[in-house]
Each structure stands twice: as structure tokens, then as C-alpha cells.
Amino acid sequence: MLWFDDADAIAPALPAIWLVRTDAEPRNLTERSALRRGLALRIVARQLGCPEDDVLIDHDAAGRPLIALPxxxxxxxxxxxxxxxxxxxxxxRPLGVDVERVDAEMKPPFDLLHPEERGMLEAMSLAMRPLAFARLWAAKEAYVKALGTGFTRPPESFCVSLLSDSHFSTRDPQHRTECQGALRLMKNGGQDVLAAAAIVLD
Known part of the structure; x- marks a missing residue:
């Protein structure tokens, strides 16, 4: 998995994740969507070596983004x-990516977690939980995005294990597979610490 922080970077191989800090402050879902789509058009066009006007990003029936053109x-x-x-x-191959803010004040929603995930968090000190939960939730959301289900799939129905600061695994009884994904931390303007996760399905 390759990570880039420059929207104009061209990946020499895939999979690749562009994690790009902007000066935008989107206030609602519409503005967040426009920000995502605009940057995605730029990155996809650069990667394909074509003008942005030749790229169209649409969504499939489940709401997952896709490259409709070319x-x-x-x-x-x-x-x-x-x-x-x-x-x-x-x-x-199908992939998912997510970014979550590390929130020191947030109490993890234990009822939405797999029992092993709850046990992992409960065994940690209170100071360590916010970062671990942000990584965990980003990994869970990345996985269901890769599946194409989003959280129509109950988040407690599969288990994420944080293997290290840079890797996680998912264990899913519905698919009888274990997949590994990548984790990354970044600071957004020195104010927010963000946890990113990405996974590609076999």
C-alpha cells in the first residue's frame, strides 16, 4: 500500500491512497461530497494521464463511488x-478507505463493537482508548466500504484487530476470510489528529 500526501503525485503502482490535507472547512454533507469529488477527479485524471474533463465519478446502486468515465x-x-x-x-481490486478524528472526549460506543474489540479497548488505559478507537473505527468503515455494504452490515458482526501502528486485520465469519489493511496517522493543521485506514480485498 502506497501513501501520498500530494494530490498531484502519480503512483508508480497500485493500490495507493492519497491522504491530502486541504484548507477547506466543509459545513455539511453536500460540501464534503463536493470536496471529495473535486479532489478525486484531479487525482484520477493525473493517474490516468488525461484531462479532468474526461473523468466522471458516479456511484453504483449501493452508493459506492466508481469511475464511470473513462x-x-x-x-x-x-x-x-x-x-x-x-x-x-x-x-x-475492491478497496475501502476511511479517516476518523481522534477525539479525546468521545466514549467508544461499545455496543456497536465486536466482543473482542470491546475487550481490547477495555483493557487499555483511558488515555490510550481515543487513538485506538479511531483506528479501529476507521478500519471497520474501510472494510465495509470495500465490501460495498457500508454499515448496512452491522459493525459488531466482524472483528478488527490492531496488529501494530501501521497494520490491522479483519476476521469476518460471513466471508470466512482474514484480510490485512494499513493504518496511518496525520495531523490536520496541528489541531486534529486523524486516523486513516485502507484495505484491499482479495
Missing amino acids: SVTGLHLSLATRAGTVAVGLAQ
Whole structure:
């Protein structure tokens, strides 16, 4: 998994994630969507070597973003936005990417977590939980985006394990598979600490 923080960077190989800090402060879902789409158009056009006007980003029936034009790229797309930071993922297989803010005041929603995830968080000190939860939730959301279900799939129905500061795994009884994904931290303007996660399905 390659990570870039420059929207104009061209990945020499895929999968790749562009985690780009912007000066935008989107106030609602419409503005967040426009920010995501605009940056994704720029990144996809650069990666494909074509003008932005030749790229069209649409959504499938489940709401997952896709590259509608050019029509035969063979690429999968995933998008996320948090606190003015945009994540754009490209891969040759289904992928998901998510970004979450580390919130020291937030109490983790234990009832939405797999029992093993709850146990992991409860065993941690209170000071360590916000970062661990942000990483955990970003990983869970990235996984359901890669599946194409979003959280119509109950988040407690599969288990994420944080393997290290840079990797996680998912264990899913519905698919009888274990997949590994990547984690990254970044600071957004020195104010927010953001946890990003990305996963590509086999």
C-alpha cells in the first residue's frame, strides 16, 4: 500500500491512497461530497494521464463511488473526508478507505463493537482508548466500504484487530476470510489528529 500526501503525485503502482490535507472547512454533507469529488477527479485524471474533463465519478446502486468515465479503467475507487482532509484510494481490486478524528472526549460506543474489540479497548488505559478507537473505527468503515455494504452490515458482526501502528486485520465469519489493511496517522493543521485506514480485498 502506497501513501501520498500530494494530490498531484502519480503512483508508480497500485493500490495507493492519497491522504491530502486541504484548507477547506466543509459545513455539511453536500460540501464534503463536493470536496471529495473535486479532489478525486484531479487525482484520477493525473493517474490516468488525461484531462479532468474526461473523468466522471458516479456511484453504483449501493452508493459506492466508481469511475464511470473513462469507461474501461479496471480501477476501483474509495473516498473519505474528515476535518478538511480527503482520502482517495485507487486499486485494481475492491478497496475501502476511511479517516476518523481522534477525539479525546468521545466514549467508544461499545455496543456497536465486536466482543473482542470491546475487550481490547477495555483493557487499555483511558488515555490510550481515543487513538485506538479511531483506528479501529476507521478500519471497520474501510472494510465495509470495500465490501460495498457500508454499515448496512452491522459493525459488531466482524472483528478488527490492531496488529501494530501501521497494520490491522479483519476476521469476518460471513466471508470466512482474514484480510490485512494499513493504518496511518496525520495531523490536520496541528489541531486534529486523524486516523486513516485502507484495505484491499482479495
